[in-house]
Amino acid sequence: MDHAPQPAPVLARLREGFERIALVLRADLWSAAGEAGLNPTQAQVLALLAARPAGLRPKEIAAHLAVTAASMADTLSALERKALLRRTPDPADARAVIARLTDGGRDLGGRLASAASQVTAALAGLSANEQADLLLAQVKIIRTLQQAGAIPLQRLCVTCRHFRPHAHPGEANPHHCAFVNAAIGDRDLRLDCGEHEAADPAVQAATWTAFTG
Template sequence: MDHAPKPDPVLTRLREGFERIALVLRADLWAAAGKAGLNPTQAQVLALLAARPAGLRPKEIAAHLSVSAPSMADTLAALERKALLRRTPDPADARAVIARLTEEGAAQGQALAAAATQVTAALARLSPGEQADLLLAQVKLIRTLQQAGAIPVQRLCVTCRHFRPNAHPGEAAPHHCAFVNAPIVDRDLRLDCGEHEAAAPAVQAATWTAFTGG
C-alpha cells in the first residue's frame, strides 16, 4: 500500500503558528471594527483604500480581501450609505467604477490601519534583528504566493523598478531606492508601497536573484 509522505514537521509547526497568529489578528479586527461601528469586511476595505487614494475597482478590492463579488458589492453599498466611500465611473472603462474613500472614510481607514493590536505589541518585543529577519521572510513568502496566483499582485520593493538590491555591498544600508535616491536597510523594505511601479518580468527576476544572492 502506498503511503503519502509525511509533511516536514517544521513546515507543519510554522503553518500552525501562522494559524494561531491569524486568530489573534481576526479578533483584533473584530474589536477595532466594532468600535468604529463597522463590520470586519467594511473595516478591511477602509484600511485597504486608505493606502490607495486613487481607489480600486470593486473586483480588485474583492480579490485583495478574498471575498465574493456580490458580498463586496453589499459592503461598498453600506460604506457609501455611511458616506465613507463613493463610487465613480472608471475613466479607463465606462462599464466599470472606481471606489474611493471620502475624507471621513480616509481618516477612519488610516486609524484602522494604524490601530495597535496584540500582534503589534508582540512584534515590538522582538529584537530589531529578529524583526528584520521576519520581514525578509514575509517578503519571500508573499512573493512566492503572488507568483503562485494565491494572492493579488502586491506592491513589494522587490518587484519595483526603483529598487536596487545590494547596490551598496558591505554597507549598513545595502539596498537603494531610486525613487527617493537613498540607500535603504532591510527594515525599510515595503510590502505595500504607494510609489510602487512594477518592473518588467525579466527585471523582476534579475532583481530577485541579486536580492537573495546578496
C-alpha cells in the same frame, strides 16, 4: 493504501504558528471594527483603500480580501450609505467603476490600519535583527504566494522598478530606492508601497536573483 506525503515537522509547526497569529489578528480586527460601528470586511476595505487614494475597482478589492464579488458589492453599498466611500465611473473603462474613500472614510481607514494590535505589541518585543529577519521571510513568502496566483499582485520593493538590491555592499543600508534616491536596509523593505511601479518581469527576475544572492 497510498498516503499523501506529510509536510516536514518544522513546516507543520510554522503553519500552526501562522494560524494562531492569524486568530489574534482576526480578534483585533473584530474589536477595532466593532468600535467603529463596522463589520470586519467593511473595516478591511477602509484600511485597504486608505493606502490607495486613487481607489480600486470593486473586483480588485474583492481579490485582495478574498471575498466574492457579490459580497463586496454589498459591503461597498453599506460604506456608501455611511458616507465613507463613493463609486465613480472608471475613466479607463466606461463599464467599470472606481471605489474611493471620502475624507471621513480615509481618516477612519487610516486609524483602523494603525489600530493597536496585540500582534504588533508582540513584534515590538523582538530584537531589531529578529524583526528584520522576519520581514525578509515575509517578503519571500508573499512573493512566492504572488507568483503562485494565491494572492493578488502586491506592491513589494523587490518587484518595483525603483529597487536596486545590494547597490551599497558592505553598508548598513545595502539596497537603494531610486524613487527617493536613498539607501535603504532590510528593515525598510515595503510590503505595500504607494510609490510602487512594477518592473518588467525579466527585470523582476534579475532583481530577485540579485536580492537573494
